[in-house]
Amino acid sequence: MKTYQPFQPFQHKLPALESSPFAVVLTDDDLDAETKKRRKGLQFPLHVFPQAIQPLIAGLVGDLKGERSFIGLTLLQAGSIAIGSALRASTGSWEVGLSMWGASVGISSSGKSMVQGVLMKPFYKMQEKFDQEYYEGLEAKGKAGEDDDSDLTSSPADYVPMKVVIVQDITFEALVKDVFGHNFKGIARYEDELVKWLDDMERYKSGASEASFWTGGWSPTTSFRLQRTGGKLTIVNRDHWCASVIGSTQPNILYRFFEKNRLETGFVFRFLWAFAEKDQAISPNLSFRLDNALISPYNTMIKRLYEELAMDYRDDKAQVYKLSPAAIKYFQQWQDVQTRKVNDIDSIQERGVQAGLLGKIKEYALRMSLIIKMMHAAFTEPNLRKAGWVEEDDVAKALLCCDYFLQSGFEAYQTAKQKMIVPPQVLEFASLLRSFNYSQKDLAAHLSVSKQAINKRYKEYLEKYPGAFNAKNY
Structure with a gap:
């Protein structure tokens, strides 16, 4: 035989x-059964967000059938984008900016784009306004209709700056020189399918530099310097280097994020993953309308965070918010518990993955504490520059989110590993x-x-x- x-x-x-x-x-049935078992009970704590936007959240979950995790991640990222480089969080000896990388993971028609479309709409409207102002500036200088790249090489007197909050398809040099050159609050890269963002880094010879820019911008310790042969040195100030990534992907291609040593280098640990509780299509209530009473509090929150925490000038510095002693103590207790859990894992490989996740999630905990604090402050504080300490309750809310992201981060690793050949x-x-x-x-x-x-x-x-x-x- x-x-x-x-x-x-x-x-x-x-x-x-x-x-x-x-x-x-x-078989797909084998993998699906395993996935369902792992995701059971993996639910995002939406109650951490301000009471004023809870009716909006209820509408997204109830009538539009939005996934709780998609909503939670997008809300955190919206807060991060609105604040940008204006604020930094600190324990006293440890200080971080508020960049966030996040991906909603679900099959087609699972509501990823729907949730992001609703919650990112204030930024889309901002960008439309900025685009209009840019073209009006070109017309005023008699440059309308010229090649899009001509403005990058024109003389300083003719130069028309463009305000940017969201970028999509853009070359690396234009991102550094033109966008970060005068957008001191930072920006967010949005892609409906985030694999395109990964692929874009391979488009040009600058791929390695672009990857270095994004990873450095996740937690900058110094300013970023770009200089090509014979070209002018461009510097992105550390205080302005806030570069977030937002979008979605599908479970079947999640392994792409782990290719090219992105697990070993820690690149992929910078991502926060939001998984659909079940891989299924949704059927939202088509007659439901997000009327002004529902959406207005959210829009007001984003508007206040973006406009009142402005970074308009090159010499603007980030304001540092510190955790209170009680908040630091609470954070320390959580960190100690999570560290013991990691060290108790028998498998060396799993222990390494969980340790990598914990290292980045700890930093996200500090960021989320300030983001959540400021989201609440937008409804209670007349001056967002004087909102006080980051308190224990702010940290407690952030750590509930981090408990979710620790689990979802390992779920991303498991899902990607299943698809290995x-x-x-x-x-x-x-x-x-x-x-x-x-x-x-x-x-x-x-x-x-x-x-x-x-x-x-x-x-x-x-x-x-x-x-x-x-x-x-x-």
């Missing part, structure tokens, strides 16, 4: 295996093990090898390809 020959032989010399009906790739010898081993109801003893007897050899192989493959075994180790 013809036997199956894997592309790569087993490292330990096991007998050749006969073809088996179980030696097939994992599993070597055929691993698939066959997993299929045989399933056919013996995961009895290593019975499989060892069938193959006439020791149980120890089977156990060693099982641990080796399970560590690298848990999806092939339906993640029985989780």
Whole structure:
């Protein structure tokens, strides 16, 4: 009888295996069942947001069938974009800016774009106004209708600056020189499908520099300097270098974010992931209308944060808000608990992933504490520049969000790992093990090898390809 020959032989010399009906790739049903099990109970704490916008949130969840996590992540990012580089959060010895990278993960028609469309609308309107002002400026200088790039090389007297809050398709040099050159509050990159943002970094020879710009902008410790051969030096001041990323992706291509050593370098840990509780299409109430009573408080909040926390001039500096002693103590307790959880993980690989997640989520906790504080302050404080300490309650709300993002971050890793190409010898081993109801003893007897050899192989493959075994180790 013809036997199956894997592309790569087993490292330990096991007998050749006969073809088996179980030696097939994992089915979508297998992966779907595992995903549902992991996501059970993974729900975003929407009550952390101001009471004034809770009716809007209720409408998005109830009538429009919006995913709670999509709403929560987008609200946090909206707060981050509105504040921009104007504020920084500090424990006293540790200070961070408010950049946020986030992706809503769901299948087509799961409501990702719908939620972002509603909550990002104030920024779209701002950008439309800025675009109109830019073209009016061109007309005033008699430059309307010229090539779009001509303004970048014109003399200073003819130069027409463009105000920007949201960017999409833009070259790296234009982003650094033209946008950050006079948008001191920072910007956000929006893509409906964030894989395009990853691909855009590979468009030009500047790909490595662009990746460095974005990763540096996530938590800048110094100013960014760009100089091409024979070109003028361009500097993005650390105080103005606030670069957020917002958009969505689908579960089946989530693995793209983990390619090219983005896991090992920590690039992917900068992302906050919002998962649909179930991978399903939604059917929103088509007769529901977001009337002014629902949307006005939210629009007012965004307007106050953006306009009253302005960064209009090159010498404007970020204002630092500090955590109160009680807030720091609460934060410390949470950090200690999460660190112990990570250190108690047996698997070295999983421990490394969870440690990487915790490192970035801790920093997000500090950022979210200030963002959530200022979102509430927009409804209670007459002067947003004098809103006081970041208090324990602000930190507590942020840490509820971080508990979600710690889980969703590992879910992103698991989802991406499932889609890795599993070597055929691993698939066959997993299929045989399933056919013996995961009895290593019975499989060892069938193959006439020791149980120890089977156990060693099982641990080796399970560590690298848990999806092939339906993640029985989780």
